[in-house]
Amino acid sequence: MTESIADPAPARRAGRTRGPSLGDVAAHAGVSTQTVSRVANGLTNVEAATRDRVLASMQALGYRPNRAARALRSGLFRNIGVVMFTLSSYGNMRTLDAIAVSAATAGYSITVVPVEHPTQQDVSVAFTRLLEQAVDGIIIVIEAHIVDRADVELPSGLSVVVIDSTERPDYPQVDTDQAEGARQATEHLLSLGHETVWHISGPAESYSAARREQAWRDTLEAAGAPVPEVFRGDWSTTAGYGYGREIAVRPEITAVFAANDQMALGVLRALHEAGRRVPDDVSVVGFDDMAESDSFWPPLTTIHQEFEATGRRAVELLIAEIEGRPEPVRSSVLPTRLVVRASSGPAPA
Known part of the structure; x- marks a missing residue:
């Protein structure tokens, strides 16, 4: 006798339960489905007490708004794409954190696509991936000159904001005043009596590094310094450590401006190992004002830049573009400031 085997599919199907619906939440909260819909879509025409009651019912029932359906109704996915190079760098991570917090506060999520190499192909692939993720707009934080190239086409039909990577006038931009920061660092060291200031630059392809280097050079030339x-x-x-070892054996070098705090830290270590005193023998200034820079030994004189403000401003500009209310000011340059600590001092006698 052949034993029949029951089809398990009906049991599996029977075991499935649908998630709570808009109507379930409305019944639980004692309101209309239209009210629940307004709360789910972040609309403001709901009394605070009613909104709180609806949100409590959503949480109690485990209700999750249907993102796809909401996008069909509003035309927005409420998702921001971020294309970013060098996720490991201090500045980029601080900026990304600010973007994520600001986006969440505004009711948007973010999708990050890292770019391993700042090439035309990698950047184009990143744009394609984001377009597949149903984003409403894109923030570009690449730092390299790649975005300025004519063969790099930024996504059409999407709102785009660029941070620290372009001189193109066709997109809103946000940046720190890189040139002013480098000028402040260089002038500070010259004011202490140093004959000139040596510079450890960032990579040649970096947009911010190029501007810091040019401002350093211009400041020295304006002062008549070598x-x-x-x-x-x-x-x-x-x-920074590698160049610091070279600097340590060159007594003519008495002042160093490093293009970021991490390289400045390497210089400090090399000088310490070589027995060169900071700032008695060599003054060192960095750029970024990392959270740890005041704990370097000695505490690092540096240029403070507002990574959080940069991220927030980029999100503000992008959401304004997405929601059809673009701001008249399409570019924002945020100020820097010199933070003087113990790593800089008068030139040796």
Whole structure:
């Protein structure tokens, strides 16, 4: 006798339960489905007490608004794409954190696509991936000159804001005043009596590094000071340490401006190991004002830039574009300030 085997599919199907509906939430909260819909879509024409009651019912029932259906109704996915190069860098991570917090506060989520190499192909692939993720707009934080290239086409039909990577006038931009920060650092060291200031730059392809280097050079020339050769770094502590070892054996170098705090930290270590005193023998200034820079030894004189403000402003500009209320000011340049600590001092006698 052949034993029949029951089809398990009906049991599986019977075991499935649908999620709570808009109507379930309305019944639980004692309101209309239209009211629940307004709360779910973030509309403001609902009394605060009613909104709280609806939100409590959503939480109690485990209700999750249907994002796809909401997008069909409103035309918005409430999702922001972020294309970012060098996720490991201090500045980029601080900026990304600010973007995520600001987007969430405004009722948007973010989708991040890292770019491993700042090439035309990698950037184009990142744009394609984001378009597949149903985003309403894109924030670009690439830092390299790649966005300025004519063969790089930014997504059409989407709102775009660029941070620290372009001189293109066709998109809103947000940046720190890189040139002013480098000028402040260089003038500070010259004011302490140093004959000139040596510079450890960021990588050649970096937009911000290029502006800091040019401002350093312009400041020295305006002061009539010699313009030394540039040490070409890569933002890493390792690069700063390597150049710091060279600086340590060159007594003519008494003042160093590193293009970021991480390279400045490497310089401090190399000088300490070589027995060169900071700032008695060599003054060191960084750029970024990392949270830890006041705990370096000695505490680091540096240029403070507002990563959080940069991220917030980029989100503000992008959402304004997405929601059809673009601001008249399409570019924002945020100020820097010199933070003087113990790593800079008068030139040696």
